Structure formats: C-alpha cells, structure tokens
Amino acid sequence: MCEVGFFEGPEKLMEVWWKCLPPDQTKVLDNTKSGDLRTISREKWERILELVNCQIISVTKNEEMTAYLLSESSMFVSKTRVILKTCGQTTLLYSIKPMMSMVKEECGLTEIQDFFYSRMSFLEPKLQHAPHQSFDQEAQWLDKLFPNGAAYALGRINGRGCWYLYTLNSGVDEPDQTLEILMQDLDPDIMKEFYKNESSDVKHVTKISGIKDFIPEALIDDALFDPCGYSMNGLINESYFTIHITPQKECSYVSFETNFKLVCYKDLINKVLCAFKPAKFLMTLFANKDAPCSPSIKTFENIITGYKREDFQLCKMKEYNLSYGHFKKDTTSPIS
Amino acid sequence: MCEVGFFEGPEKLMEVWWKCLPPDQTKVLDNTKSGDLRTISREKWERILELVNCQIISVTKNEEMTAYLLSESSMFVSKTRVILKTCGQTTLLYSIKPMMSMVKEECGLTEIQDFFYSRMSFLEPKLQHAPHQSFDQEAQWLDKLFPNGAAYALGRINGRGCWYLYTLNSGVDEPDQTLEILMQDLDPDIMKEFYKNESSDVKHVTKISGIKDFIPEALIDDALFDPCGYSMNGLINESYFTIHITPQKECSYVSFETNFKLVCYKDLINKVLCAFKPAKFLMTLFANKDAPCSPSIKTFENIITGYKREDFQLCKMKEYNLSYGHFKKDTTSPIS
Numbered sequence: 001m002c003e004v005g006f007f008e009g010p011e012k013l014m015e016v017w018w019k020c021l022p023p024d025q026t027k028v029l030d031n032t033k034s035g036d037l038r039t040i041s042r043e044k045w046e047r048i049l050e051l052v053n054c055q056i057i058s059v060t061k062n063e064e065m066t067a068y069l070l071s072e073s074s075m076f077v078s079k080t081r082v083i084l085k086t087c088g089q090t091t092l093l094y095s096i097k098p099m100m101s102m103v104k105e106e107c108g109l110t111e112i113q114d115f116f117y118s119r120m121s122f123l124e125p126k127l128q129h130a131p132h133q134s135f136d137q138e139a140q141w142l143d144k145l146f147p148n149g150a151a152y153a154l155g156r157i158n159g160r161g162c163w164y165l166y167t168l169n170s171g172v173d174e175p176d177q178t179l180e181i182l183m184q185d186l187d188p189d190i191m192k193e194f195y196k197n198e199s200s201d202v203k204h205v206t207k208i209s210g211i212k213d214f215i216p217e218a219l220i221d222d223a224l225f226d227p228c229g230y231s232m233n234g235l236i237n238e239s240y241f242t243i244h245i246t247p248q249k250e251c252s253y254v255s256f257e258t259n260f261k262l263v264c265y266k267d268l269i270n271k272v273l274c275a276f277k278p279a280k281f282l283m284t285l286f287a288n289k290d291a292p293c294s295p296s297i298k299t300f301e302n303i304i305t306g307y308k309r310e311d312f313q314l315c316k317m318k319e320y321n322l323s324y325g326h327f328k329k330d331t332t333s334p335i336s
Numbered sequence: 337m338c339e340v341g342f343f344e345g346p347e348k349l350m351e352v353w354w355k356c357l358p359p360d361q362t363k364v365l366d367n368t369k370s371g372d373l374r375t376i377s378r379e380k381w382e383r384i385l386e387l388v389n390c391q392i393i394s395v396t397k398n399e400e401m402t403a404y405l406l407s408e409s410s411m412f413v414s415k416t417r418v419i420l421k422t423c424g425q426t427t428l429l430y431s432i433k434p435m436m437s438m439v440k441e442e443c444g445l446t447e448i449q450d451f452f453y454s455r456m457s458f459l460e461p462k463l464q465h466a467p468h469q470s471f472d473q474e475a476q477w478l479d480k481l482f483p484n485g486a487a488y489a490l491g492r493i494n495g496r497g498c499w500y501l502y503t504l505n506s507g508v509d510e511p512d513q514t515l516e517i518l519m520q521d522l523d524p525d526i527m528k529e530f531y532k533n534e535s536s537d538v539k540h541v542t543k544i545s546g547i548k549d550f551i552p553e554a555l556i557d558d559a560l561f562d563p564c565g566y567s568m569n570g571l572i573n574e575s576y577f578t579i580h581i582t583p584q585k586e587c588s589y590v591s592f593e594t595n596f597k598l599v600c601y602k603d604l605i606n607k608v609l610c611a612f613k614p615a616k617f618l619m620t621l622f623a624n625k626d627a628p629c630s631p632s633i634k635t636f637e638n639i640i641t642g643y644k645r646e647d648f649q650l651c652k653m654k655e656y657n658l659s660y661g662h663f664k665k666d667t668t669s670p671i672s
Binding site for chain 1: 476491
C-alpha cells in the first residue's frame with residue numbers, strides 16, 4: 001500500500017439546464033440538430049473535458065441518462081441537463097462557454113434554463129488555477145457570463161466547511177432535488193479499502209464498503225485508482241448517485257451526491273455515514289416547489305445519530321429551498 | 337438646502353457582552369472597580385471613540401442604560417454590555433482592544449461573554465480604511481483577537497444587500513433579540529425633511545416623520561446635522577431603539593435598530609417602512625432561546641405589504657436564531 005501526497009478531493013460541481021426546443025422549432029431544425037444532449041458523441045465531450053484537464057475513463061447509460069466516469073470525478077448527461085463534477089486542480093469553469101457553443105452546434109439548444117455552480121471550501125486554495133483560487137474570483141468569472149447570477153456563501157466563511165453557490169435563480173420545469181454529503185477526516189481503517197493492491201477487485205470493494213446497498217436497484221459503474229482512490233456512478237431510471245473517495249490520511253474526503261427522489265433521506269444518510277464514519281461532514285439539500293422531499297429542513301433536524309450540528313442555514317431562493325448543515329462527531333453521544 | 341457629496345450611511349455595528357463579576361469577586365476588588373460599565377466617565381469613552389474617529393454629541397440615560405449620540409451614529413452602555421454603531425469612514429475595530437483594557441482597568445470586567453460585529457455591504461468599500469475595506473480583512477482582524485470566532489455572509493455576496501456577521505457563538509444569560517431594518521433608495525420627498533434649514537427644529541422633524549410614534553413611550557434624544565442628516569436614540573426601560581438617516585439622493589440610507597422585546601414586530605416594521613418608503617431594504621432578526629419573538633422566521637413571512645422578498649436566510653447558530661431577508665418594492669402590488 002503506497003501513500004501518495006496531498007490531493008484536493010473537494011469537487012467543483014456544475015449543473016446546467018437548457019430549455020427544451022419547442023415542438024414546432026424541432027421541425028425547422030435541420031436533421032443534425034437533435035435537441036437532445038445525449039446525441040453528442042464521446043469525442044465531442046472529450047474535447048470539452050480537455051479544457052478542464054480530465055478524461056473519460058468509462059461510460060454507462062440507461063434510457064434517461066448517460067453517465068461518464070472521469071479521471072477526476074463524473075459527468076451525467078440527460079436530454080437537456082449536464083452535471084459535471086471535477087476534483088483536484090481541474091479548471092471546470094473553462095468548459096462553460098465552449099460547452100454552450102458545442103451544445104448549440106450539435107443539438108440546437110441555445111437557452112440556459114437554470115445554472116448551478118457549487119463547491120465547498122478547498123483544503124489548499126493556493127494550489128488551484130485561476131479562476132478557482134477563491135470563490136470571489138469564480139463569481140466574477142460567472143458574472144461575466146450571466147448578468148443576473150446570485151452568489152451565496154453558506155456556513156462559516158472563516159473556517160473549513162464553508163459551501164459556495166452561484167445560481168441564476170430561474171428555476172426548472174420539473175420536480176428537482178439534490179442531496180450532497182461531503183465528508184472529511186474519515187475512519188482510517190475504512191479508507192484502507194480504497195487502496196489498490198494486487199488482489200484488488202473494484203466490485204468487491206463496492207460490495208464490502210456498503211456502497212452496493214445504498215440504492216440497491218442502481219446500475220453501477222465503479223473504478224479503483226492506482227495507488228488509491230475510488231469513484232462510482234449509479235443510475236436508477238431518471239436518477240443518479242455518485243461517490244468519490246480520496247482515502248489518504250492527511251486529506252481524506254468522501255463525497256456522496258444524488259438526485260434520487262426520496263420523500264425522506266434519513267435512512268440513506270445514515271447508511272452513508274455508517275459506511276464511511278467521517279469525523280465531520282457538511283450536507284446540502286436543494287429542493288424546488290414540486291420536489292417530493294420539500295420542505296427540506298426536516299432532513300437536518302435530530303435524525304443524524306452520533307453527530308452534533310454545528311451550523312444550519314436555510315436559504316429560501318426564488319425557485320429552490322436550500323438547506324446546509326455542518327456536523328461533527330458527537331464525542332459525548334453513546335452511539336459515536 | 338445644500339446638497340453634499342457621497343456619504344457611507346451603512347454602519348459598522350459591534351455588541352460586546354462582558355461576564356458579570358461573581359458576587360464574591362466584587363468584594364475582593366478595590367473600591368475603584370465597579371463591575372458596571374455605566375460608571376465609566378464620558379472622558380474615558382471619548383478617548384476610545386477618538387480611535388474610531390467620532391465624537392460624543394449628546395448623552396441621555398435612564399436607570400438601565402446610558403445612550404450616547406455620536407457624530408457618526410450611536411453608543412449604548414448597560415451594566416455589562418456596550419453597543420457601538422458607527423457610519424462613514426470610521427474605524428470601529430480599532431476600539432476593541434483599547435476598550436477591553438479600559439473596561440478591565442475601570443470596572444474590573446475581564447471576560448467577554450459574547451461578541452457580535454456586523455454590517456451590510458458598503459456602497460464604496462474602497463473609501464474605507466483598513467481593516468474595513470473588505471469583510472475578509474475584518475474577519476482576519478477579529479480572528480486574531482478571538483480564536484473561536486465564526487464569520488458568516490448572508491444574502492447575495494456578489495450584489496449589494498449582503499450582510500456580514502462575526503460572532504463568538506457563546507451566548508448570553510438573558511433573553512435577547514435585536515431587529516435591524518437597513519433601508520436604501522428612499523422616497524426623495526420624505527428625505528427632504530432631514531435637511532437642516534433656518535427654521536429647522538429637530539423635535540418637529542421627529543414628530544412629523546412619524547419617528548415619535550414608533551415606540552411612543554420612549555425617551556428620545558435626536559439631532560439634525562448641517563447641512564443634512566438625522567440621528568436619534570430612544571430608551572424604553574432596558575430597551576433601546578436608534579435611527580440614522582443619510583438623506584442625499586445618490587446614497588440615501590436609513591437604519592432602524594431595536595432590542596425592544598416584542599413578540600411580533602409586524603406593526604413596528606410596517607410603521608418604519610411607511611415612514612421612509614425605501615425602494616429596497618434588508619432586515620435581520622437575532623433571537624436567542626429565551627427571546628419572546630422566537631421563532632423569528634414568522635417575521636419574514638407574508639407580513640410586509642407592498643414589498644416582495646428577494647432572498648431569505650435562516651441561520652441556526654449555537655445560541656441564536658438569525659433571520660435575514662432582502663426585500664424590494666413590489667411594483668406589481670396594488671399597495672405599493
């Protein structure tokens with residue numbers, strides 16, 4: 001088992017929703033314009049991802065979505081939505097303008113319906129490339145692209161565990177909810193599972209870690225990196241979940257994200273925390289008016305055993321309720 | 337009526353709570369140590385305020401509190417709490433360490449119980465002196481004094497109307513609630529009342545503006561500045577309210593603040609908005625567990641006629657609930 005140096009696990013996360021082509025407009029487009037992002041070839045996506053500094057390592061798909069496992073995290077492509085999540089020193093924001101041009105060219109989609117860029121505070125912001133060295137820098141970059149974007153900082157801005165968001169506040173025309181659990185300082189014994197060795201089998205790791213049981217019916221694509229690190233994408237009809245693990249002791253980090261439409265996330269959250277046993281984590285939940293889990297505030301109240309909540313914020317935006325919580329292991333609790 | 341140039345109305349606000357001297361400790365102190373901040377002389381406060389760049393212009397008191405009207409806003413001194421609020425290019429944070437030394441020397445109070453520093457985003461941050469040029473700079477200054485302070489940014493950090501807070505999250509041992517309404521782009525006809533002319537009478541201004549009726553039983557100290565501007569302090573038993581007005585058209589601003597312990601602020605908020613008619617305002621409400629108005633979230637729901645809420649945030653901190661709302665005149669409403 002070989003230790004590697006520092007790695008920035010905390011991801012940059014972008015979600016772009018395009019407006020559907022109206023039915024009559026689809027007809028006037030020439031045949032090469034599909035109005036569907038899933039018709040874009042792997043090669044075209046690779047050209048965009050080159051700008052971000054990451055590569056596609058694997059692809060899975062179901063009827064609703066194509067899931068790309070990347071050298072640095074994941075990408076999910078639905079008919080009119082792209083979710084791009086990249087860790088390390090990637091330059092995610094470089095992709096936006098070229099992606100918009102490519103999408104217009106390939107699919108005829110031109111109007112952005114809503115846009116989200118979010119991330120937690122980096123462990124080592126100085127190691128990032130501009131404009132990712134501070135959230136102010138990122139927000140200025142985005143302000144040039146979107147004149148009415150709104151930038152928020154949730155949690156303590158003078159500590160670790162702050163979470164930043166940039167959004168257009170314009171809303172989407174379907175139920176939408178996203179849960180993220182960003183975990184730090186994980187149990188070292190559990191993290192050992194995510195190092196590659198001669199007998200490593202990623203399917204076995206996905207099973208014994210408990211990940212396989214998080215959402216049992218999911219179609220899973222998983223990868224174990226050399227010398228360490230783990231990524232997985234799961235597809236369940238129109239929903240996804242994704243996990244990325246940086247097991248190194250000095251910077252251990254696990255992210256869990258899903259838009260699986262549960263009414264209550266209590267059981268799923270407890271499965272995730274029980275599998276990884278973080279010393280601290282932050283959790284965010286977005287839900288729009290039609291989302292089944294709304295009002296999301298209940299998810300943050302008294303249901304997380306063994307952890308105490310340090311901070312909670314509820315942000316009522318124009319179209320979404322957003323909840324943020326920062327939790328630490330409760331050393332006074334008998335369960336911890 | 338003579339127009340003056342730009343003035344930074346938005347205030348820096350600091351609230352410091354000291355721990356009471358325990359009864360047995362009071363006895364061992366020599367007679368010059370009162371354990372009571374109200375025994376500090378005007379001259380001693382003047383020396384502290386010199387560092388901030390403001391002067392005392394008037395003093396009122398009741399049995400609970402001494403209220404100072406300052407050349408730039410206000411100061412309220414209770415037995416173990418100081419509230420200092422200063423506008424313009426004042427350097428409020430310069431006062432903390434000297435104030436702590438002076439309080440120790442004069443009263444024997446040495447332990448800070450809780451601490452709050454807050455302000456909205458400045459109109460012209462570049463005109464401020466360090467460390468007030470950005471909230472990051474202010475938070476770094478405060479981090480050196482308080483190792484466990486927490487810094488928050490509520491509202492849109494890439495727009496005007498963001499509101500910053502630094503606090504120790506340590507709590508106080510009595511019911512506490514504070515409402516602030518920070519108003520911008522005010523009705524120009526109303527603002528004309530706050531210019532000084534030959535026939536000006538501040539008592540008349542306080543009456544016709546409606547301020548006299550906000551909390552009718554209050555003991556009021558008010559001042560009209562030359563050529564324009566208005567300040568007032570009101571005392572009601574153990575509570576205060578304070579208003580500061582910058583009437584210039586290019587930077588019009590009115591602040592209203594009170595810790596008057598109402599269960600519901602609806603009527604008071606509507607009186608204030610009706611008196612000044614801002615095009616936009618932000619409102620914050622702090623309430624600890626024992627405060628009569630808690631849960632404060634209701635104050636921000638559907639009670640403010642003629643305004644639409646752009647953003648709402650609820651921050652559940654260790655000892656306080658803090659609500660933030662940003663509102664704009666609703667041009668679609670029949671009432672506006």
